[in-house]
Amino acid sequence: MIMRNIKIILACFLCGNTILATAQQAIQHDAEHYVLLSQHEDKWTAEDQEIDDKLKKIQDENDGKKPNIIYILIDDVGFGEFGNPLLNDVRGYKTPAINKFATESMSFSRMYSEPSCTPTRAAFLTGRLPVRSHMLEPKIVPPEGTGLSKDEVTIAEVLSQAGYNTVHVGKWHQGDIEQSYPHNQGFDETSFTMHNQATFSFMTKESEADRWPYNISHTIDQHPYILDANFRPKDWVLALDAKKGEQAKEWGIKPGEDLTYDYYYKMNEHQYEIAMAHLKRLAKEDEPFFLNYWPQYPIDFSRADNLQITDNGGSWVARMQELDGWIGELLDEVENLGIAENTVIVIMGDNGPMVQALGSSGYTDMIYRGYKGETTEGGIRVSAFIRWPKSIEAGSLVGDMIHVSDLYTSFARIAGATDFIPKDRIVDGVDQTALFMNGDGHGRRDYLHMYNGPNLAATIKQQFKVHWPAPGTAAFKLPIYNLYRDPREEKPLNVEGMWTVGYFEEMIDRHMAFKKKFPNREETEGKPYEGISNLRPETVKFVDSYLERKKLLEE
């Protein structure tokens, strides 16, 4: 019966009709969603009706105002590193503000991100696996000359259409071409960084004194063997302020000045203050708001003098504790502004810890094995909490699977903006509002395809996970892991896992069949740093040397 339904759905799909096309224009999901839908359609339809009633009631109780949404995304901090006092003790530091927030929130034990910053953020922004928008891990070092396509429909665009004021503050990391800037992707106002902040820390003059980099001294180009003066990047743009419809403006640096550690600290403080100022402003508007706060901290490669504020002593751990204080102040302000009850707040990590920073950062992988950039659970399982007083049960814990892209669809639902989700492409994010509002066991996902860059690296179904081996590997040799019994994915099941192989291969077939109809986007390219009103002369030179090298590609 189930198989027949799936076949009907797949047949429908492959003959060119989107599912439910006869009923109304529906979101186009990936194949596995329809496998589940065929088994749960009646239950989910009834549940959705009930959720709609609840959402309407909540809106009525708030004088017709839709709920505000605040999304705080923390960079490169592994599963369990905030929100759980016992695990704080394991690591030797405290995150009291987020721990308190966790007691007021629903906690997720199986929130999946993507394996690194750019793809996780893209998955949230677009509701799609990042491979579909070609938002793979970008070049680490600027200039990039690529970014998020204007043809992607971000959650900010979706929520804007539903009447939300939208602000992005902090790390963006969605490319350095004009169309990809946040104020060109649906945000009304923004203070953002285009590139990763780790490389930045390595390339300042002070970092040489801190012994981070060797042989990148700013004077080393006087050495006799150094012929290419541009191998060592410098003079790039890190932080920008901007408004929709206007040019961006580089923040906090004048021509001829160097980027420094001090600049990095001040930039973090600036963005925190900007986030706080926007929060206060937005709370007073008639419209509901959507505020992204994606801090640069805890990443910090400096030898800052605050390292001893924790027992751990690591630089990122100290910054995480500092950031926890800032988040606490933002949460207090939500309270003070009287908007706590009508504000949905999500706090979560964006991927596992950064292996490259092990000794200095104070972090390692803790429960799950693996780091940022890897698709073992240590790279992709993150701490996550959602608070919505009166509507989401405080102190609850859910073990259902959820993926960062699900927030796209769920935030849209909560904001009454589902109609603005594009219907002409696959949206991987499934609506998890029922999970949020009805609790453990009400999730709508028990599968996940996990790419690492362009390659499908792993597929998860319930507690079983396959690490896809090289093509041509015999099916009986597929490495299958049971995540409950082997959270560190160190002991592949042998014969005990063989029963899963057929279904896992089916899943790939379905996923690829859907992709054939809705192919991945090609990489979006352009000239870096356009649309910046105060580009420094040295930055212009930096970009020009890049463009000159790039010409060789065309010859």
Place this chain on the structure above:
Amino acid sequence: MIMRNIKIILACFLCGNTILATAQQAIQHDAEHYVLLSQHEDKWTAEDQEIDDKLKKIQDENDGKKPNIIYILIDDVGFGEFGNPLLNDVRGYKTPAINKFATESMSFSRMYSEPSCTPTRAAFLTGRLPVRSHMLEPKIVPPEGTGLSKDEVTIAEVLSQAGYNTVHVGKWHQGDIEQSYPHNQGFDETSFTMHNQATFSFMTKESEADRWPYNISHTIDQHPYILDANFRPKDWVLALDAKKGEQAKEWGIKPGEDLTYDYYYKMNEHQYEIAMAHLKRLAKEDEPFFLNYWPQYPIDFSRADNLQITDNGGSWVARMQELDGWIGELLDEVENLGIAENTVIVIMGDNGPMVQALGSSGYTDMIYRGYKGETTEGGIRVSAFIRWPKSIEAGSLVGDMIHVSDLYTSFARIAGATDFIPKDRIVDGVDQTALFMNGDGHGRRDYLHMYNGPNLAATIKQQFKVHWPAPGTAAFKLPIYNLYRDPREEKPLNVEGMWTVGYFEEMIDRHMAFKKKFPNREETEGKPYEGISNLRPETVKFVDSYLERKKLLEE
């Protein structure tokens, strides 16, 4: 100044006077205690006075009755596996009763056990490092012909002298010679097992059908190459009931019967029921009570039909969930009996998970690396909770170091029985009552010497830990770990850890100097299974064959 104090103490000590001998008869601790005492004596003395006042006040409020003590020790379940809902989710099962208990209790994030069952239990019972009583990991398989010496003074003896009724129910594992039985070591009543329960599970006929053991079939001695009929042990004694001053009686088996899985299940149920019955009886007595409940579960090598009660599906995980239910019923009964407020309850693990049972049990090491029998944190760091309503802060968490031997000294203090702690030997357990009653940061231990069997394997000081290498290793090559920054002890500090080396070597020198004055006890030997009234004929034969082989040692 500090060093001078230490030198005075050590000088005092080495010239033959016990510390504080001029003041009053004091507990003789190991050297490191005096290093700390010289730095904190004034503060601790004042704090102790305050604690004494509190304890007196509590006793007055309970009509002069001292607090009851219940000690539940769970076998071979690693750190974080009970008491924390998030970590339950990681593993795929629930321990709701202990989780609830944790919210009513103080949780310890740095409770250290010893690396396996016998030494941990001996450390608790004697308040001493198990190497001092020679309670090292015993022969796994009966008969053992060795056990806890009558000259050790157990916590049951200490509390008995202070007027407590004392009961031990469950795993004992302190030897199979008469003097070591619990009713000969201070317990009024007992229902106990002498040996480990894991080996038992392997040696039943059914376990052959379950494919656990190969080549130990009960008929294999008919094979032509099998000349020694006694290589495969059988017919041993597992469970006994006894009372102080009486002979023990083997429980639940008649001559000619085989030990079976069913016997094991029934024995677990029997002991649980016995614990419950004693609890009800003890609560009604005029005297306060001390009840040990040391269940055999979760260890279970059978293919029991309850495996699917958890998402995990492991046999020990299922039993742990079942045990959690039993513990919940005991806790409910404490409530029903109206004794909750005047009862101190500790629930904790006895060491890390058992690597030998990986696939079947459902357990692996989770946060800390390593297993039972190892001295990485995974082997010796355990989940632990103490509840004493009104006197210990509910829901608190302490990061101070504490060792299982500290419970000996602390329980004695709480019971007003400190005077009965022997003063003629080193007691490693330090009094942690101030930690219990005043909370985080009030602990009295920041060091631990960890033996593995007879060998000093590791020394911990604050967050630093040395894995002692082979004698003769150069000091600058000592592997030092920072437990906060590297909880899995995978990345030894190199030059950053060198500053610890001198002090760690001092610690060993002090420890060994004290040992020279108070040497370890020699192994206590004897004839197995004496003092059992209903020894089966086949057991007599089993012991006789052992004794006959043993004679060869003397020839």
